[in-house]
Structure formats: structure tokens, C-alpha cells
Amino acid sequence: MSLRFALLGLLAVEPGSGYALTQRFAQSLEKYAWHANHSQIYPELNKLAGDGLIEVIAEGARGSRTYAISDAGRDALQDWMLSPTRDSRVRSEEILRMFMLSALEPPLAQDLLRGYVERAARQRDEIRAIVAHIESEEDASSPTQFGRFAAEFGVRQYDAFLEWARWALARIERFQAEAGQGSGRGKRPSTTQ
Amino acid sequence: MSLRFALLGLLAVEPGSGYALTQRFAQSLEKYAWHANHSQIYPELNKLAGDGLIEVIAEGARGSRTYAISDAGRDALQDWMLSPTRDSRVRSEEILRMFMLSALEPPLAQDLLRGYVERAARQRDEIRAIVAHIESEEDASSPTQFGRFAAEFGVRQYDAFLEWARWALARIERFQAEAGQGSGRGKRPSTTQ
DNA sequence: CTGCGCATGTAAAAAGTTACATGATTGG
């Protein structure tokens, strides 16, 4: 169901073709919220059009069709937005890898974490540059709003991740130092079966 | 593929049955990293055992089997951790809804956002309580580390979200104030209300 | 005149969800 509403939401902001939507998906949604390939997007657009939630408002070169959301579509989107979120689950292979670090030997985990930190910092800086660019355009019209929201979200997300990663590094280090000292104050599980 | 490694990672920290793993999934992974139902977990455990990556180390009441990761499993997990992440995409219906807010009328978007802020703040406080509890146990053994990492991540994640939401609220407000004056840009969808 | 990007599709396979199904054990 989410794919439908992702498409309706994108079309509510601005009309576009399947091709354009595929790109907008990749630009603003896939890193934080949802992702879909064109092979899933095209059939879903046809279904949405069949249900009268979107309409073809223009046909261009190479058989391209520009869709716009219909009034019924806007209603459906709003209903969905007002309905309770029944799924608060998240899928992210990157975060999964973070958590799995605790299964590795501490030195290896630290190495990996440091690499992640570096890449995350670089990516955050890239988004910051995008934000600066959008901001300089000074165009507060709807279409850019969407990307602006996503970009701001991304910056804050990366910042939070970086803080967490640094905290995790420090914790692993501390844990390792304690373990290295034979008689620590921490409990020794020894024969815990 | 991710499910395999999520299970291997959990078993690398501590052995457990399919039932126990289902619960650990729901506790520490599903809100931030990955989720799976028992109907997906049990068959995957059988496959992992068939591939020699995990082993049954105990059988208990009600036909329960406790699995532990094998040396081959540990190697497979490590290989995966060291391999480049080829998928940096995220799926989260909640975040999707956030982004779709820009498709709604500003006052409605603000109402919804305020509701989200309230719930997020409550959830963050709940995790903080869990963190405080884990911290008070003073038990630095591996099994708890996992949940501790996830909880810390959750707190920072919620904090970042809350900051973003407040920023978004302020921005919508400003945008609305500007639109209220002469600076009419963008389309105005029927003020028929 | 050719290669790249635009533009749309379908099919098969894998992954994930929901529903159905069963039985054991334990606490009240």
C-alpha cells in the first residue's frame, strides 16, 4: 500500500511521468523513507489511473505520459495521512550492519565503525551543500519544499548517527580496556553455561 | 539476504531458539533496522542449519531447539560485515508519511506534525527509561550490549526527528505567513472551504 | 550515424505478510 501513497504524494506536489517519478523517488525518498524500481512504479501508475486517483494530463515525446493527481486521489491521500500508522517498522541494511557490529571482535568493530563515520560525515556534508544550494535559490514554491524537507531530515539523521557512532566507539574502547585488566570491577560470567 | 545475517548476528551474540529470536527481533531490531515474522524466521533457521552456519546445541520442552552460530557461520557473518554495503536504501512508512506532509494543506500538516512530535517525545522517553534501567544493572556482558546499542541509537534518532519536526513546523508557519500576504507563488488549490 | 539518456513495459524469482494449523506447558 505504501507505494501507492508515495506516488500520490509525489504527484500531489507536482505532476510528472513515470520516468520522472522514478528519479524523484531515488533523489528524495529512497535514502530515508521508501524505494521502488521503475518496474514497480509503471504498473502501479496504471493501476492508480484505472482507479481514477491520477490522470494523464499530457503526452510527450517517446510515448511519455505526464500524470497529475485527481481530486479523488487527493482525498485518498488525505484519508491515508489521517489514518493511524499501523506499521512503525523500519528496514535498513546499513543500520542492521551497525547493530551487528556487537557480534564482531572489538578491534574489527572499531575499524568498521570508523570507516562508517568517515563516509557518513562526507555524505552529511554533501547534503549540507545541497541545502545551501536550495536555500540560495530562495524559491519557496511547493516543488522544492519536498526536497528541502528530505535534505534537512537527512542532515539531522546523519548528525545523530555520527554522534551515536562516536558514543559506540568510546563504549567499545572502555569495554575493551576493562576486559584487558584481568581484575576489573565488572562481573565475570565465567561458567554461565 | 539481510535476514540471514540478522539471524547470524543475533546468534553470534547469544544462542537462542526460533521463538526467542522472533522476540529479540521485535525488541531490538524492528524499529530501526529490520523486521521479520516467525513464519519467515523458522524456515530460514532450518536453511542456515542445513548450510552448517548454525547448529542445534540443545532441545527443550515443546520441541524447542536452541541454535548457536558455528565457526562457518561466524566466518560468513564476518565476510558479510566486511563486504561493501550495496544497499543504502531505507523503508519506513512513518518517515514516508512525514515527507508526504508537504502535499497537504499547511494547517492540516501542522496538526499532524504536532501529533507526531508528541508521540515521538513519549517514545523517546520510554527508551530513555529502558536505557536508565540497563545502565543501572551495571552488567557489561555481551548479550545486553546489543539492546544497549539499539536503545542508544533510538534515543538519538528520536531526538533528531523531534528537532526536524520542530524545524518543519516553523518553516510551514513562516511559509504560510508569507503566502498570507501579497507574495502569491505556487498554485493555490481551490479555497473552496 | 552512433551512443547515451529518455521512456515504458513484462516475466520470473525472491522476499515478506497474513492466515491457518497444531500441540505442549505453566500459572492461577
Next chain:
DNA sequence: CCAATCATGTAACTTTTTACATGCGCAG
């Protein structure tokens, strides 16, 4: 003894991924 929870599974369906497939239009 009854309800809740433990514990495992399969089947049908939906969603998502990967691969295959085709053709137009433009810039160099």
C-alpha cells in the same frame, strides 16, 4: 481445568527485485 504463553510450522498471497525487452530523440 482453563487461559495464556511457549513453540513450531505450512500455504496462499502480496510486494519487491532482477533481468529481459523495446524503441525514440538528441547531441556530438
